[in-house]
Amino acid sequence: MQLEEAFISQGLFIFAANLNDPFMIIFEEALSIINNTRVSCTTEHVSLEISAGRILAEDVYSDVEMPPFDKAAVDGFACRRADLHGLLEVIEVIPAGKQPEKAVTAGKCSRIMTGAMVPEGADTVIMVEHTEETEDGSVRFLKEKTSANIAYRAEDVKQGQQVLNKGTLLKPQHIAILAAVGIPEPLVFRQPVIGIISTGDELTEPDNKPGTGQIRNSNAWQLMAQANQLGLKTVYTGIAADTPESVKKHISEAFDKSDIVLLTGGVSMGDFDHVPEVMQKLGVEIQFKSIAVQPGRPTVFGIRDEKFIFGLPGNPVSSFVQFELLVKQLVYRIMGHHFRPAVLRLPMAAEYSRKKAERKSFIPVRINAEGLIEPLEYHGSAHIHAYEEANGLMAVEIGEAQIAKGEMRNVRQL
Ligand SMILES: Nc1nc2c(c(=O)[nH]1)N[C@H]1C(S)=C(S)[C@@H](COP(=O)(O)OP(=O)(O)OC[C@H]3O[C@@H](n4cnc5c(N)ncnc54)[C@H](O)[C@@H]3O)O[C@H]1N2
């Protein structure tokens, strides 16, 4: 399909969908609203051991050279390359952490350990296993040639060089850099606290056997886990009943205790779907309440006094996917980071087709050992079990009903 045709067909589908739902926006617009929402980022110092997962709030410069001196890269003998093929007299043993006392001159060498300072005069370190000791305690090199086996002073990092950028999501390898440049308490952006509410009279907690018409509350636990995976603190207010009073009480409590409230259920068209109305009564300014996306169409997003609330659909896949796509984006914005999901472009292992194509879909897929995309059996937004094996989400665009085997597609890794 030509780009222009695709554009027209997307437009028509959205137009048709809009006849039933004048508030419906396309997914990209919802994402752009989140990405342009005004947030205030504040900072704090935290200790290195709890810094992974946080976002660096300042550029970091090195106060030292790395390596700080010419360093032996192997255990062996430091000598002059010119002397490699003669007998070498051992004049000193240099452990790591000790300053060499003697310079290496013609026909001499120093026994040296990995990480130790290369003595003056030496330009090569021969590996101990490539040598043999003679009866008088001298050393002979047994190979034809060798690399220098020296890590040179400042070859990795110069003093004063910028080593980390503000906005970096700190991973263990960044923590090593912070430690190496002497920053035991990096400045990072504060994290939002996540308030979680489940709504629905049919819900019972996981430790109960569901009675007639009941189901277990899985959303709250799933959302807590998603937030915890980002290192966020959560406050769970429990299950709200399907009454405006109960929903109001829970939202007020969650607003008091958190920065982003995540509520599931009660956002659609049912007689007991009070959430959007209650939000408005509580002074929430609704930014959107319907997206041409599947799962997650009736996703509500609102703002009140620099705090945020998502009304996520009750179906567990919808709340899982919209946390991944929208909530995570806002969380990272508040933490001063522009989150870019890891995306792989790979061929389809099999054909995929769907009956309706009015909404953009995100479907669970598995990237298999051959690097092919396998669409998983998926019955819709209640089918959380489809995600058991999923390691990716694949977008299917508006107007797109079929994807051929072998076609190259982007997969967002989970
Ligand atoms: N007439 C219409 N009905 C529905 C529409 C529509 O456009 N018109 N949209 C459908 C879509 S799409 C979705 S998604 C759901 C969203 O509904 P709600 O957010 O109002 O959610 P509920 O009705 O409360 O629940 C939906 C479903 O999910 C189960 N659920 C709810 N909470 C939990 C929880 N914490 N853990 C596990 N499962 C939960 C609930 O029992 C329902 O089965 O609306 C469609 N309807």
Ligand code: MOO
């Ligand atoms: O949008 Mo709903 O989340 O499709 O089932």
